[in-house]
Amino acid sequence: MPLRLDIKRKFAQRSERVKSLDLHPTEPWILASLYSGTVYILNYQSQTMAKSFEVSELPVRSAKFVTRKQWVVAAADDMCIRVYNYNTMDKVKVFEAHTDYIRCVAVHPTLPYILSSSDDMLIKLWDWEKGFMCTQIFEGHSHYVMQVTFNPKDTNTFASASLDHTVKIWNLASPDPNFTLDAHAKGVNCVDYFTGGDKPYLITGSDDHTAKVWDYQTKSCVQTLEGHTHNVSAVCFHPELPVIITGSEDGTVRIWHSTTYRLENTLNYGLERVWAFGYMKGSRRIVIGYDEGTILVKIGREVPVASMDSSGKIIWAKHNEIQTVNIKSVGADFQITDGERLPLAVKELGTCDLYPQNLKHNPNGRFVVVCGDGEYIIYTALAWRNRSFGSALEIVWSSDGEYAVRETTSKIKIFSKTFQEKKFIRPTFTVDHIYGGTLLAMCSSEFVCFYDWVECRLIRRIDVNVKNVYWADSSDLVAISSDSSFYILKYDRDVVSSYFDSGRPVDELGVEDAFELLFEINERVRTGLWVGDCFVYNNSSWRLNYCVGGEVTTMFHLDRPMYLLGYLANQSRLFLVDKEFNVMGYSLLLSLIEYKTLVMRGDLEHAKQVFPTIPEEQHNSVARFLESRGMLEDALEVATDPDYKFDLAIQLGNLEIAKEIATKAQSESKWKQLGDLAMSSGKLELAEDCLLYGMDFSGLLLLYSSLGDAEGISKLASITKQKGKNNVAFLCLFMLGKVDECIQLLLESDRIPEAALMARSYLPSRVPQIVSIWRDDLNKVNKRAADSLADPEEYPNLFEDWQISLALESKRSENSGNYQPAEQYPVYASEKTASSLVEIFKSMHIDEEEATPIENGDMDNEEVEENGDYQDEEHTIEEDSDSMNGVVLVNGTQEED
Secondary structure (H helix, E strand, O other): OOOOOOEEEEEEEEOOOEEEEEEOOOOOEEEEEEOOOEEEEEEOOOOEEEEEEEOOOOOEEEEEEEHHHOEEEEEEOOOEEEEEEOOOOOEEEEEEOOOOOEEEEEEOOOOOEEEEEEOOOEEEEEEHHHOOEEEEEEEOOOOOEEEEEEEOOEEEEEEEEEOOOEEEEEEOOOOOOOEEEEOOOOOEEEEEEOOOOOOOEEEEEEOOOOEEEEEOOOOEEEEEEOOOOOOEEEEEEOOOOOEEEEEEOOOOEEEEEOOOOOEEEEEOOOOOOEEEEEOOOOOOEEEEEEOOEEEEEEEOOOOOOEEEOOOOEEEEEEOOEEEEEEHHHOOOOOOOOOOOEOOOOOEEEEEOOOOOOEEEEOOOOOEEEEEEOOEEEEEEOOOOOEEEEEEOOEEEEEOOOOEEEEEEOOEEEEEOOOOOEEEEEOOOOOOOEEEOEOOEEEEOOOOEEEEOOOOOOEEEEEOOOOOEEEEOOOOOEEEEEOOOOEEEEEEOHHHHHHHHHOOOOOOOOEOOOOEEEEEEEOOOEEEEEEEOOEEEEEEOOOEEEEEEOOEEEEEEEOOOOOEEEEEEOOOOEEEEEOOOOOEEEEEOOHHHHHHHHHHHOOOHHHHHHHHHHOOHHHHHHHHHHHHHOOOHHHHHHHOOOHHHHHHHHHHHOOHHHHHHHHHHHOOHHHHHHHHHHHHHOOOHHHHHHHHHHOOOHHHHHHHHHHHOOHHHHHHHHHHHHHHOOHHHHHHHHHHOOOHHHHHHHHHHOOOHHHHHHHHHHHOHHHHHHHHHHHHHHHHOOOHHHHHOOOOOOOOHHHOOOHHHHHHHHHHHHHOOOOOOOHHHHHHHHHOOOOOOHHHHHHHOOEEOOOOEEOOOOOOOHHHHHHOOOEEOOOOEEOOOHHHHOOEEEEOOEEEEO
16 A cells, blocks of 8 residues: 655755755755856755855756865866855865766765765765875776765765666775676666665666666665656655655656555656755655756655553654653653653664554553554554554554554454454545544545444534544543644533434434534644543644633643653653654643633532642642633632732732732832722722832822822922922922922023023012023023023013012912812812903002002912913913923923823
């Protein structure tokens, strides 16, 4: 049966003809040498060109990375080899290597050697630690030497392919070949060694349109691969998968099974002739070079073939090698940290006769089934002994230990626990996948049908494109994942039994009430499992989440692709594995899951009984869960983080708890929040304390002015002046009628013009002094401007009603400092007139000699204060407009009261 290989194109770049390719082992780079003479480094992650080297005006037929030196080695048709540092782009070395075109260079995996082959029919060995001296010449071919490659299993030997129809095997210590394979009827273009196992194989590609697999120990041809319609120009054994890849000038890439030699797939991207492959061990990426560009594809799934039983024993397959580790082998004294690799001792369990694509323990962990290559084998988990085998595209276990085999798309067999065939089903639709568990699920591309294991009766058809089915241990919950979402359903076994017991017929949709849809979550599941009634999964963004009652919680953000293996309740840990078979543990408390499950079900009494078993460090997680359910009071009761608890108290309006936390934290932001809440709740004393602790001076100004609290405003003026909050200090002093102090504050704040104008309006006796200060200050900048300032004592004629203003100031000072309570405001507001005090003063009889009121001269200070505008006929003296709007500009800043 064919391999199920996913092949996805990950990168494409149009260019001139590509003659060779290489992949960097750690960077996302493709090295491509072109027939035009250029070498590119392409970044397949960012889909951009990272670097470019203009090597020659002639074709560059081969280029390779030397990563341990940060080099690129390139060979061109000008017979020279060039070495570049790919970090600095500097040229390290240029030397003439051959007397004809250089076809290939190969880098020794460990020694400082470079091999080169040429149309001069020679192969040369260069040692870069000896200044790129030629230390050996290998002579023996009678035509162009097209390719050389080191044997990865014996790096002292290498193979060469030539147009003289032969492949020769060489040893680095000898100039003569070990032996020659008369490989093809025409010239041999390419050669590659098998790296996946112990087989001593190599593969060759030729102008006779074939590729051949050779046993280089017996020197015999194992298989001829036929199908290409033109010269085979590139061949390779995939380093990770059991496939051979061949490329041809017919424009196609063919993928063959490396064991059965069956053609698995043919790729044609329409970029004309294929010239080169690039690949590396540990990666499933293959990069293909064409006449018109480069294509990178990823072959196969990167999900590791691994399974864990309920006791913590893990079995995985690396190629055909089967290995095992035991989580319990980690000592009790080892502190497991979430996300860190566990130090597990790997043991070789055996080998598998087929290439494993799936591996799964049965429910009790005694057996392991391996499936691949269209076959399955059931082994004992401990001794790795073969217990049963057969043909299968897929095999799945039931919850009780039976298993089902999908032999074809239309034939399903069911076997008992003793490996005996019980019955088979021929569905009326094409079965693409089967899934095990409580029921047997058979999926087409559009729907899934569930059958019982005993009678193979249809239970229910559900119309959804299924990617996987996960059953809970309780057998009544199932998660069905699709491309973009997953569904949690409840299976009602009693309803199904009653339906069948009644003898009613089942139509093509099955029993209507067999399943109840509980939740639909719009996330893609990569791998998942159940822990009790909690579904744990990692999503497309590699976040590790769990879902309880439709509520999704993110546990961890994974830094790389990881896949769920299982859960150990005695350790309260989930275990995951990455594609390098590193095992990591993440904590997930069963008691926490049980508590959340009970809350979701509304069983709060039992939830309270479970809560004491949850460690204190998880209480905040519980509180956030309760908050999401609208249970704020319960959340406040269990929360332990002070900041979070404070936020909950504020939401609930619980001033006592909020004040207690704020007192401990002494945080300005907390005091401000609490002050706002206290203010809105009418708790003015608490609001005052909070605003003071929180240094919220604007809020205090609003509070004191609203209450008519002169003492509070006076205290606030003193505090804000010390703190440099001059805007608030100015407003406080102004509201208290302390004009002299207001003017002094303006002077101290270097706002001399404003001080002068304020004195003219409210305290004219100080104007001469301030004008003098203003002149001195302005003299430093502009003497003419300073000289233009007029002092009212020197030029009283320029200041109308100057004497009246002085008189008013004198009269006002007699009653200053008397403050009426805020509750009296309506009385004074109703008596307010439109006339200014100056006009009122003029309307009275004035003694011109003394410039003092002679009749009814005693004006209530309240009248002066209630009418804030002082006007004469031509000049208006009033508060600064910013002050009247509740905003005063001081020191270039603005504050609102």
